[in-house]
Amino acid sequence: MTDMELYFTALLDGKIQACRRMKQVAELLLENLACPGEFHFDPDIAARHIDFIGLFCKTPTGRIGTPLRLQLFQKARLQAIFGFVDDNDLRQYQEVLIVEGRKNGKTTETAGIEIDLLVNDGEGAPQIYNLATKREQAALGYDAVVKMVRQSPHLSRYLRKRVADIYCPANLGFIKPLASNTSSLDGLDVHAATIDELSAIKNRDLYDLVKQGMGARSQPLLFCISTNGFIRNGVFDAQFQYACDILDGKAKNRRFLPFLYTLDDPSEWDKPECWEKANPGLGTIKSRDYLEQMVQKAKDDPTFKPTVMVKDFNMPQTSESAWLRWEELNNTAKWIGLIQFDYCIGGFDAADTTDLNAAKAVCMRPGDPNIYVRSMYWIPQSVLDKQAEEGNRRERDNAPYSLWVEQGLMRTCPGNKCEKRIFLEWFKELRDQDGLYASYIGYDPWHIDDTLLREFRAEFGPNCMIPVRQGPLTLSQPMKDLKADFQGHRIIYEDNPIDKWCLVNTEVKTDVNGNVQPVKSLDARRRIDGTVALLCAYTVLQDKKDMYINLN
Structure with missing residues (x-):
């Protein structure tokens, strides 16, 4: 029995603790093994890569010169990555996403893979890149490669350290670190690349350029490996969701192979028997005692808990200063087309130039505690035109407008x-068009003139417009109540990604009396206009709830 069969069978049998996503991966790979089609499993090809790493690669830190000993979970997934090939012995998988808790050997494993792909993949002039958003992060993986080469008499004999890369004279290939400078990434001829800490990437330039740079290679490999992070709605979330869609059968990509090590539920974070779900190297690579210390510190210091949830257990979180935690604001429920309302309460946040313009329509009905939200956003066309003229892949605010x-x-x-x-x-x-009438509309009076107010009143009644002044005196209690409704998952906003982005970006300011109000972070690109519009509508809803709810 191969290591792949042994490991993934153990996941399904419960002999090794595994989350639902990894059990789906196990079922996929074991089915492909049992029922080959265009691609079949070749144990000799898989062994060639794993044996190379074991024979020639040394651990980059710790006991100098110690051979790199791959654990069962690492051998199993490397067999899957390299072992499935077509009749021309070209591998099936060209993109791999590995999400696992920190300190499970990611950097060491990828360093060994990069060297193997440079020397042992049969490719002429292979270009291997170690990529990250910052050069310092890219250098971490690259330095691990350098240390492996220096510690191995065999590798150091055939590989040469140059100023900017590691060069292989035998096949004219190299390994090089690169940061996300778009001008230097255009025109790459990539055979393989590792993107370290995909969750730290705020825009998808780096990923897209590297992916497109692989088109001329016969069996390229993009190797993304990461813990979760605090940046939401970025390329990491998109790739993670894409991986889940593949496992759920909602998307089809036979070239993409995910390994998603996470908890099944955030409540498992303090249950030691569940920790291995997100930490496959627990007890062999990662110290169980150290993880126990991290969990205990998170219990004692709640401000440390988001870091543990994200980095040790791969549970998505918002920043430490965020108004809402990810598990509080995330709601994928849909309602439009399923529930009909005749009346709503509106709210909007107007911008002069830079910020977004956002509007909300919130609905409730008798006997139902949920609040149903419709949204719309606006942005000047000049923003998109400027991007198109400049040929800039990076959209304003790092958002996919x-x-x-x-x-x-x-x-x-x-x-x-x-x-x-x-x-x-x-x-x-x-x-x-939709038969949804706004009984009342909350607005910030700072940006609205009397002419527009008269037009609103002419359309929706003389008493429809309710001013909602921005500040703790007006917003503190509604903001606290709205947070409680989010915590109860009673805000159904159609899983709108812009709503979610604004909620993630919203931070809170608290005065000496405990009054709160929403504030932007120091990063001006993180817009909160959708949250402000929702608060305007919600404030009016609280005041007019008894009168409004009986209309529906």
Whole structure:
């Protein structure tokens, strides 16, 4: 029995603790092994790569000169990555995503893989890149490669350390560290690349450019390995969701192989019997005692808990200063088309130039504690035009505005600013096209003039417009109550990614009396306009709830 069969069978049999996602991976690989199609498993090819790493690669830290001893879980997944090939012995998998807790040997394992791909993959002039958002991070993986080469008499005989790379004269290939500088990444001819800590990448330039740079190679390999992180709605979340969709059968990509080591539920974080789900090297590579210390510190110091949840157990979280935790704000429920409402309460947040413009329509019905939310956002067309003219892949705020516009979640306004009438037109659209009438609309009076207010009142009644002044006096209690509703998963916002992005970005300011109000982070690119619009609507809903709810 191969290591792959042994390990993945043990996951399914419960002999090794595994999360639901890894059990899905096990079922996929064992089925492919038993029922080969275009690709079959070749144990000799798999062994060639694993044996090379075991024979020639040394541990980069700790006991100098010690051979790199791959653990069962590492051998099993490397057999899967390298062993499935077609009739021309070209491997099936060209992209791998590994998500596991920190200190499970990721950097050491990828260093060995990079050397193997340089020397032992039969590729002419292979270009191997170690990539990260910052050069310092890319250098960590690259330094591990350098140390492995220096410790091995065999490797150091055939590989040469140059100023910027490690060079193999025999096949004209190299291993090089690169950071996310788009000008230097264009035109690469990539045979293999490792992206270390994918969760730290704020935009997808790095991933997209490397992926596109593999088109001329016969069996390229993009190796992304990461813990979870605090950056939400970035390339990591997109790749993680894509991996889940493949495992669930919602997406098809026979070239993509994920290994997702996570807890099944956040409540498992303090249960030692569940820790191995996110830490496959626990007890062999990663110290169990050290993890116990981290968990205990998180129990004693709640501000440390998000770090442990993210980095040790791969549970998505927001930043430490965020208003809501990820598990509080994340809600994938849908309602539009399933529930019909006749009346809503609106809210909007207007911007002059830089910020987004956001509007909300919130709905409730008798006997149902949930609050149902519809959203719309606007951005000046000039923002997208400027990006197109400059050929800039990195969109403003590192947010996929073009995609959101394409999906109908956001609209553009001509010129370089959005006129405030967009809000009036949207609420009229809800009324005239969807039969959803705004009984009341909350707004920040700072940005709205009397002319627009008269037009709103002419359309929706003389008492429809309710000013919601921004500050703790007005927003503190509604913000606390809204947080409680999020914690109860009673805010159903159609899993809108812009809503989610704004909620993730929202931080809270507390005064000496315990009053709170939403604030932006120091990073101006993190927009919170959707949260502010929701608070405007929610504040009015609290005040008018008894009168409103009986209308539906």
